[in-house]
Amino acid sequence: MNFRQTMNTPLTNQTALVTGGAKGYGAGIAQRLREAGARVWITGRDEAALRATATQLAVDWLQADVTSPADWDRVVKTILSATGRLDVLVNNAGGGIKIAPVAEQTDESIAASIALNLLGPLYGLRRVAPVMQAQGSGTIINISSVCARYAWPGWGVYSAAKAGLDQSAKSLALELRPHGVRVTTLIASWGVTEFTDAAGLSPRDSATLARCTKPAELGDHIVHIATLPAHLCLQETVLVPLVQEISPL
Numbered sequence: 001m002n003f004r005q006t007m008n009t010p011l012t013n014q015t016a017l018v019t020g021g022a023k024g025y026g027a028g029i030a031q032r033l034r035e036a037g038a039r040v041w042i043t044g045r046d047e048a049a050l051r052a053t054a055t056q057l058a059v060d061w062l063q064a065d066v067t068s069p070a071d072w073d074r075v076v077k078t079i080l081s082a083t084g085r086l087d088v089l090v091n092n093a094g095g096g097i098k099i100a101p102v103a104e105q106t107d108e109s110i111a112a113s114i115a116l117n118l119l120g121p122l123y124g125l126r127r128v129a130p131v132m133q134a135q136g137s138g139t140i141i142n143i144s145s146v147c148a149r150y151a152w153p154g155w156g157v158y159s160a161a162k163a164g165l166d167q168s169a170k171s172l173a174l175e176l177r178p179h180g181v182r183v184t185t186l187i188a189s190w191g192v193t194e195f196t197d198a199a200g201l202s203p204r205d206s207a208t209l210a211r212c213t214k215p216a217e218l219g220d221h222i223v224h225i226a227t228l229p230a231h232l233c234l235q236e237t238v239l240v241p242l243v244q245e246i247s248p249l
Contacts (some may be wrong), residue, residue: 009037010227015083016040017075019066019124020093021059022049024193025143028215029090029222031057036223038088041079043071066093066120076127085135088226089128091121091142091165096199099154110157117161118168125172133179139226140181142169146189146238150246166236173235182233184225188218189240211243 016033020026021042030053034040040059044050047063054061062078064071079086094117098109121142132138147155148162166185173183191213196203204212218239225234240246 009035011088011223012037014038014087015079015085016088016090016226017079017086017128018042018090018092019064019120020044021061022046022053024195025188025191025215025218026090026092027053027057028217028219029092030059030219031216032219032223033088033090033226034059036227039083041075043075044093066091066124067115069123072123072127076131080131086128086131087135087138089124089132089138089140090222091124091140093120094143094145094162096158096195096201099158099199099201101154102156105157113157114161117158118164121165122168125168129172129176129181132181133176136180137230138176138181140169140172140176140183141222141225142166142183142185144185144187146187146240146246148187170235173233177233180230182228184234185236186218186221186225187236187238187240188213189246190244191215191218191241208243212241213239 011033016038018026018030018040021030022044026042030040030042034057042050042054042059042061043064045063045065050061050063062075064075097113097116098105125140128140142165144166145162147159148166151159169183169185176183192209192215221239228234
């Protein structure tokens, strides 16, 4: 491989895992990681969507539910058997489940939101951290939300899960730093994804949507984080579109 190829594909010989990689932000992240040279695995619950995206992007796929510890065991074992290493983990899978005041939530909707947005990533971190620690290298990127920082009516349960993920990442970063492993929290917001539809929210108008974060744009940011010099870590970064007003910041 010549120097120009190395510059264009800085993640060559690296392995990346993107959860929730079949659609939305996850697909855009997988696309950019693959273009940067990584061997990419995507996971999700929708087998048809996984197959379609994997074929389009030339990546590997595994049907898996991040809320299942057994699925995490299978995913990590499969990747290590195939490549012998795991260099980049993007904890992207998440969802609003039910955006409503706490008084209108059910026990089931609360449990589902916490499981998907907090417990799922933690299950993955427990399994991936030892792998990267043994390697002496690796980059973990947790996709969070501005809801972890700011309060809006109806977003309390989702916000609590994301805030918990953010705080856990700080501790993990301290635990893994001596082993050369980096942990980044990427705080994102309005995007061209299926989040609003899945959460039962009103769709944004086309003019607003056109100015929201595109999946591949978030993917570019992920590649930047993963390709920083090994001695540098972007511990936290916030990416929001100008069309979204958050006042006061």
